[in-house]
Amino acid sequence: MTAEQTNYRWQCRRGMLELDLLLNNFVDKKASALSMEQAAVFEMLLSYPDQTLFDLLLGNSVSSDRRASALIEQIRSTPFD
Amino acid sequence: MSATPEQNPAEASIERRQFDTLIIGAGGGGLRAALKLAEADLSVAVVSKVFPTRSHTVAAQGGMNAALANVLPDNWHWHMFDTVKGSDYLGDQDAIEYMCRSAPKAVYELEHFGVPFSRLDNGKIYQRAFGGQSQDFGGDQAARTCAAADRTGHAILHSLYQQNIRAKTHFFDEYFAVDLLKGQDGHVLGAVVFDIHDGQIMVIEAKTTLLATGGAGQLFKTTTNALINTGDGMGMAMRAGIPLQDMEFFQFHPxxxxxxxxxxxxxxxxxxxxxxxxxxxxxxxxxxxxxxxxxxxxxxxxxxxxxxxxxxxxxxxxxxxxxxxxxxxxxxxxxxxxxxxxxxxxxxxxxxxxxxxxxxxxAHYTMGGIPTNRFGQVVVPVKDTPEEPVAGLYAAGECACVSVHGGNRLGGNSLLDILVFGRAAANHIIEYLQENKYHRALDEEQMKLVVEKAQQYNNTAGGSSSEKIETVAGLRKELKQVMEEHCGVFRNKEILEQGVVRVEQLVLRMKNVKIDDSSFTFNTAKVEAFELENLMAVAVATIHSAAAREESRGAHSRIDFPDRDDKAWMRHSLYSFDNGLDYKPVRTKPMSVASFPPKPRVY
Structure with missing residues (x-):
C-alpha cells in the first residue's frame, strides 16, 4: 500500500457501512492514480460530515463544486469485485 | 513487588495522563455521559478510534421512542409493556421501567442541545408509528417515535459533539484503546491507548472508566454495521475477566x-x-x-x-x-x-x-453485551451475588447489556437506550467520585503487560516462526463466514456445535497473526489486528451462549427447539474466558409498578 493509501485508509472509516464500502473500494483501486489536484479534492470530501457525504455519494444531492462532483462520479462508478 | 518499578527505555517515553473519567467510544452513549460529567466540572477524556462524528450513531435513521402523547394518547407504562413484550420477557423490568419513564426528559434535553426534531403543525414534536408499539398494553398502534427527519442519529451525534466542545471535554481523536488498567484491589483505573497517527502509546489513568464502544456487527459476513463495529469494549471486558451477557441474541434484518x-x-x-x-x-x-x-x-x-x-x-x-x-x-x-x-x-x-x-x-444489532445494572455500573457474579459492581467500571449503549432489549430490540429503543443510560452512568460516576476523590495506585505489573500488548504488532513483519503465518484479513474473513453459517438465523444443535469447534480453532490461529506493516505512521494494519482480537473474543462468547440455549426466544431461534421455555430458560446467559457459561435470573420486578408476567408473544 502506498503512503497516500494508508493516510486515506483511516479517514475512510466512517459511521455508515455505505461510505465504508464506497470509499475503501475507491482507495483500493483508484487512489494511487489520483493527480495532486484530485487528491486535494478527495481530502476535502473526506472532511465532510458522514450524512453530507452519504447524500453526495448516493446521489441524493449534487455538489456545486465541479471538481468535487467529477470525483464523486468517479467514486460512484468504481466497480466492486 | 517494588513500589517504584524501574522503567526500561521504551517505557520511559510513555506519557501518562490523569482524568476523573475516561470514556472509550464517542457515539451517542459516550458523548451523552461526557457532557453530563464535563458540565459537573469533572475532567473527562473521550478516546475514539475515529473522529467522534463518524461514530455509528450517525447511521440511526429511525428515531427515538418516548411516550410524549403528541399524536395519539400514550404513557410510559404502555411503552414499558411493549418493551418487555418485545424483549420476549428477557429484559430486566427495573431497567425498562427506568428507561421508559426517563424517555420524555431525554427527548427534551436533546431538544435543548439543538436537535431539530420534526414538528407537528401545532408546534409539538412529531411522532411516527413504528412496529411493536401499542396503546393500552397491546391495543391499537401507538405513535411514539420522535425523529429529526430521516437523520435523527446524525442530528443527535452532532449536537452532542458540539455541546461537548463547549463544555471542554478532552477528546483523543483517532486513538485506539488496547486494554483496561487495574489497581491491586481490582478497581478499574483507566486504559492503555495509542495514537493511530504515530503509534505513540499513552497510559490514561482514571478514577472511573466508561465503555461506550458500540456493537459488534462485524462478526458476521453480511451486516448493516460500519467497519468500526468490532466489539472493542466487549473484547476488553472479556480480557479483564468480565463475562458477556446474552450474546446469543443478535438481531438480523431479513x-x-x-x-x-x-x-x-x-x-x-x-x-x-x-x-x-x-x-x-x-x-x-x-x-x-x-x-x-x-x-x-x-x-x-x-x-x-x-x-x-x-x-x-x-x-x-x-x-x-x-x-x-x-x-x-x-x-x-x-x-x-x-x-x-x-x-x-x-x-x-x-x-x-x-x-x-x-x-x-x-446482522443489525447486538442485544447482548457487558452486563450492567440500571446505573450503568458493570456487574459480575461474585459467589452467591449475581450482580456485584466492578469498582470504577461502567458501560453504556450497544456494548452494554442493561438489559432493556432482552431477546429482541424494538425499533426506536436503541437511541433511547444510549441517551438514557449514558446519562445514568454519568450520574452514578458523579456520586462515586464524591466518595472516591483521589487516584488509586495502578497495578504496575499489570500495566506493563498491557503496554507490552500494545506493542505486540510493532515488529512482526517477516518473522522466522515455523508455524503457518496468518493474515488479519484472511482470519477475519473466515471468522465472519463461520459466524454467518453457524450462528446466523438458522440454528440447531449440530450447526452450533460445529461452529463452537470452528471458532475455537480460529482463536488458536490468532496467535500466528503477522502484519506486514511495521511502520508507526497510520499503521491501520495494527489497529485491524487488535480489532480482530476483540471480534474473536465476542465470537467465542456468542457461539457458546447460542449453542447452550435450547429454546427459541426473541432473535435466538432454534429449529430444534422452536418454543420459548420460560421454566428452564427465562434467565440471562453469561460467558467468560475463565468460567465459561453461567446464568443469572431476569430481574422481573420493576421499580414501582407490577411485573409483566411472561405471555405468548403474538402481534
Missing amino acids: TGIAGRGMLITEGVRGEGGYLVNGQGERLMERYAPKAKDLASRDVVSRAIAIEIREGRGCGPNKDHVLLKLDHLGEEVIQKRLPGIRQTCITFLGIDPAEAPIPVFPT
Whole structure:
C-alpha cells in the first residue's frame, strides 16, 4: 500500500457501512492514480460530515463544486469485485 | 513487588495522563455521559478510534421512542409493556421501567442541545408509528417515535459533539484503546491507548472508566454495521475477566443486499415487493401463507436461510434469494422508494425497476453485551451475588447489556437506550467520585503487560516462526463466514456445535497473526489486528451462549427447539474466558409498578 493509501485508509472509516464500502473500494483501486489536484479534492470530501457525504455519494444531492462532483462520479462508478 | 518499578527505555517515553473519567467510544452513549460529567466540572477524556462524528450513531435513521402523547394518547407504562413484550420477557423490568419513564426528559434535553426534531403543525414534536408499539398494553398502534427527519442519529451525534466542545471535554481523536488498567484491589483505573497517527502509546489513568464502544456487527459476513463495529469494549471486558451477557441474541434484518449487507427496508415489501427462490417460487407462501412477505422479521429471515440451505437459493453459488419489485413499475419505485433504487444502482449496478435485488439476512444489532445494572455500573457474579459492581467500571449503549432489549430490540429503543443510560452512568460516576476523590495506585505489573500488548504488532513483519503465518484479513474473513453459517438465523444443535469447534480453532490461529506493516505512521494494519482480537473474543462468547440455549426466544431461534421455555430458560446467559457459561435470573420486578408476567408473544 502506498503512503497516500494508508493516510486515506483511516479517514475512510466512517459511521455508515455505505461510505465504508464506497470509499475503501475507491482507495483500493483508484487512489494511487489520483493527480495532486484530485487528491486535494478527495481530502476535502473526506472532511465532510458522514450524512453530507452519504447524500453526495448516493446521489441524493449534487455538489456545486465541479471538481468535487467529477470525483464523486468517479467514486460512484468504481466497480466492486 | 517494588513500589517504584524501574522503567526500561521504551517505557520511559510513555506519557501518562490523569482524568476523573475516561470514556472509550464517542457515539451517542459516550458523548451523552461526557457532557453530563464535563458540565459537573469533572475532567473527562473521550478516546475514539475515529473522529467522534463518524461514530455509528450517525447511521440511526429511525428515531427515538418516548411516550410524549403528541399524536395519539400514550404513557410510559404502555411503552414499558411493549418493551418487555418485545424483549420476549428477557429484559430486566427495573431497567425498562427506568428507561421508559426517563424517555420524555431525554427527548427534551436533546431538544435543548439543538436537535431539530420534526414538528407537528401545532408546534409539538412529531411522532411516527413504528412496529411493536401499542396503546393500552397491546391495543391499537401507538405513535411514539420522535425523529429529526430521516437523520435523527446524525442530528443527535452532532449536537452532542458540539455541546461537548463547549463544555471542554478532552477528546483523543483517532486513538485506539488496547486494554483496561487495574489497581491491586481490582478497581478499574483507566486504559492503555495509542495514537493511530504515530503509534505513540499513552497510559490514561482514571478514577472511573466508561465503555461506550458500540456493537459488534462485524462478526458476521453480511451486516448493516460500519467497519468500526468490532466489539472493542466487549473484547476488553472479556480480557479483564468480565463475562458477556446474552450474546446469543443478535438481531438480523431479513433483507440485506447479498454480499454487501446494507438494509433494504421493509417498506419495499410493504409496497408490494416479494421474495423469490431459485426455482422462481414466491417462497413466503410456504412459510406464512397468510401474511406472506409481510410476516415478522424473524420468520422471513429464517425462511430465506432455509431456502438457501435446502438448495433453492439463487445465483451461481445459490447463496441468496431475490426481492422482486420490478412489477411495481418505474414510476412507483422512483416515487416511493428512491433511496432503495439509488442504493441498488450504486452498489449492485442493478436498477430494481428492471431486475430483482439479491438479498440475504443481515446482522443489525447486538442485544447482548457487558452486563450492567440500571446505573450503568458493570456487574459480575461474585459467589452467591449475581450482580456485584466492578469498582470504577461502567458501560453504556450497544456494548452494554442493561438489559432493556432482552431477546429482541424494538425499533426506536436503541437511541433511547444510549441517551438514557449514558446519562445514568454519568450520574452514578458523579456520586462515586464524591466518595472516591483521589487516584488509586495502578497495578504496575499489570500495566506493563498491557503496554507490552500494545506493542505486540510493532515488529512482526517477516518473522522466522515455523508455524503457518496468518493474515488479519484472511482470519477475519473466515471468522465472519463461520459466524454467518453457524450462528446466523438458522440454528440447531449440530450447526452450533460445529461452529463452537470452528471458532475455537480460529482463536488458536490468532496467535500466528503477522502484519506486514511495521511502520508507526497510520499503521491501520495494527489497529485491524487488535480489532480482530476483540471480534474473536465476542465470537467465542456468542457461539457458546447460542449453542447452550435450547429454546427459541426473541432473535435466538432454534429449529430444534422452536418454543420459548420460560421454566428452564427465562434467565440471562453469561460467558467468560475463565468460567465459561453461567446464568443469572431476569430481574422481573420493576421499580414501582407490577411485573409483566411472561405471555405468548403474538402481534
